[in-house]
Amino acid sequence: MIRRLFRRQKSRPLTEAELAHRLIDPGYACTCCGEVLNAAAGAVWPTAPFGWTNPPAPYPDDAFDTAGRDVLTENYARRGGDTLLRAYLPIPVQGTETQVFLGVWCSLKVGNHARFRSAQARGDADRMGDMFSWLYTQLPAMTGPLLTEGVLTPYSQGRLPLYWITAEKHPLYRAQQDGLTASEILALYRDMGCGDLVDHLIA
Template sequence: MNMFRGLREVLRPKDTEPFRETPHADPRWLDLADGKYKCACCGLDAREFLSLSYIAPAPFPHDNDQIDLAPLANDIFDTVDGDILTDDFCRVDTHHFVRTVIVFPLDGVEGCMMIGVWVSLETEDFARYHATMDRGQQSQLDLMFGWLANPVGEYDRPVAVLLHPQDSFQRPWLQIAHEEHPLAIAQIDGLTFDQMMNFIQAHGHSFTN
């Protein structure tokens, strides 16, 4: 996998090379790259979960099975009164949410973990974001302040975030607003192997080795 390009070189320097200090990397990353972590419940390889997502913001009060079967196109959003969930927008009572991505580098190895999370925005910011969605040039929008609407690992709400709108219909990416928050530190230093596994296990998967 591209995600692990260079990982073997970091962890296992060639025998012919003279010994030298290499950046410390948890050897379990190599086991992960070798496919040694399989979920005890679903059997999937842990590498599959380096990209996770939530179907809906946690406050959306409906059956997740129904949501999964019937994702709605974004252009339905304005035609429905009341609670609604589409690919990128959600309304629950007077609260508005958008779908975003939070990215964490991995500590000591190449690659990253991405989690699709929903963010609650102020009504005015939501309106600006929603109105400009179809132009594909949203990086021109100002940064928006919001709140995570899903847990990330052990960190449940409220977590303040800055939303960076993107061009070319890419979902906005998130920066944790408080720089001393553990998630903000992880966004800079990278997730340790244990933090990454905790994030995956918080999504209901289970690894014994």
């Protein structure tokens, strides 16, 4: 026990395997403050679609049709004629069998958006199959393209749909296919404004 404590106090860089473990284990607790970090899903969670500065506090989802022309709810948005929704963008963590999920905003055509909301409320959105969608979250935050083509894959039981980039020139296209190392994902988290989480993760 004493030896283990002594070893932990020595400062040395964490291995990729240890970083990956901390990243994907939903119960991993920070060594400095004990907070459970749950860094794999939704650490990146933009408050509103790209281009919407100072968004209002979101309404509940069922207010989408009644809350005005431009509206932001927990999972949906309508702005300037665009109908948008939240999704998870998965990226495999290299050296593991699992993924991290970035929260993103993306679009659906107005008819598909309405059908998706109904199906999502019923819990059978998976029957809709993949749909074309523009990505409305800039990835990486400073250098990524503003709008990117992709497909949205809905799931059953009201689970958040997944977003897959199809534009091969996008910097994260290959990342979604081949994965990133834990270090690369942490760098992306920092870029997306989650530096605080990363600091606890590597403490």
